[in-house]
Amino acid sequence: MLDLTALQDALREGPVTRVLIAAHDGSSPREPGTSMLVTPTRTHGTIGGGALEHQATQAARRHLGPPQVSRIPLGPALGQCCGGAVTLVTETLAELPKGPLHAVSLDGSPMPLAVKRLMAQARAQGALPETQILQGWLIDPIAPPRIPVWLWGAGHVGRAIAATLSPLPNLGITWIDIAQDRFPRQPNTTQLPVPDPATAVTLAPREAHHLIVTFSHQLDLELCHRLLAHGFASCGLIGSETKWARFRSRLQALGQDPTAITCPIGDPRLGKHPQAIAIGVAHQLMRTLLTRASSPFTLAQISHGGPGV
Structure with missing residues (x-):
């Protein structure tokens, strides 16, 4: 094929x-x-x-x-x-x-x-x-082209998410962080080292699904701000309800409507271990791909390599 x-x-x-x-x-x-x-x-x-x-x-x-x-x-x-x-x-x-x-x-x-x-x-x-x-x-x-997933951050949680998502058929994962030495070896991902990751937002297709798990709250906020202006299919941010309340207030002050962003991501009931977070994030993303009205993909296509990414 x-x-x-x-x-x-x-x-x-x-x-x-x-x-x-x-x-x-x-x-x-x-x-x-x-x-x-x-x-x-x-x-x-x-x-x-x-x-x-x-x-x-x-x-x-x-x-x-x-x-x-x-x-x-x-x-x-x-x-x-x-x-x-x-x-x-x-x-x-x-x-x-x-x-x-x-x-x-x-x-x-x-x-x-x-x-x-x-x-x-x-x-x-x-x-x-x-x-x-x-x-x-x-x-x-x-x-057909893969479903674009942009993963922002190559720390412990980012690495766990990349390892969980990369074997899935039809996902095209672009992985962004500040330097090449931040990335472990991970097949089926496109690694994008850039000193200021927020500047890479303009490179993302507007149909991309974003997961923000960087080392910096300041960078997280800037990514949310730029992505809301840029457009996306879905966007998830790692963090607590307290963090999201502060971000939501700041984004509104910047003239943005933050309701399109999901925070916290994953399933808090699974715990805070990176692999547990990754499992919850993967499940949440797959549900998003299946249920979004704008998504043309079906469960059979995502699971068995049919039309998708």
Whole structure:
């Protein structure tokens, strides 16, 4: 499945080479539909296999021209223990594909009727086929962009929230703090170190969900003030009822209506341990995604990787 969020980010460097497992015979390090994006300086995603991925990455950086199909027997070609073979498609993408399916000719042939039918079914019924090569054409479903979640603060609570939310499908987490050394290693997050985090508010999409858990009450207040002016899908602030009463008064004095902000966040009944707070915050966020009238997402989509972030 083609990840539009990852592709959009990678395209900032220019055209991107994508390596996709289109099919496999026997044992394979990853399933069909798994892909990675390769730029001159970095990769996003993994097709697994160690030697397979290394070789594919090197070849991707040399790739020019039309899509290339290669079938690689993992044992004879790479000396891997897997007894299978994978079919890789390597292609260059210069812009975001449109529509529910990414369909491209691998041999220059015109689009066959079978592919046209799959395209029509995907548009009319939302029926997405599995990744496959069909009559010389690559067919690959497109994953809609992730739901943006902006997490402000990488202290104990921020780290617990990031660890709890990052494995969830369809969430695109941007994590902000004052310096890179504030962040632990955490997969599936985009870390944004900035000396004055409040200045990053303008970078957030207006449909983002925000969680404010910084080390500074002054910064918390400034973030609330700027986010209320900027706009958001939801916003939660860590703190006590006393803290929120003071913030509410100050925000009103600044001409803001603070009622759109939730404080305290999480479930106070779970306690104040960072992991307990994170569990409550995650539950609250998921309920928000499910119940907001403006949210197009369903429980099945959020839980099983359907349309979402």
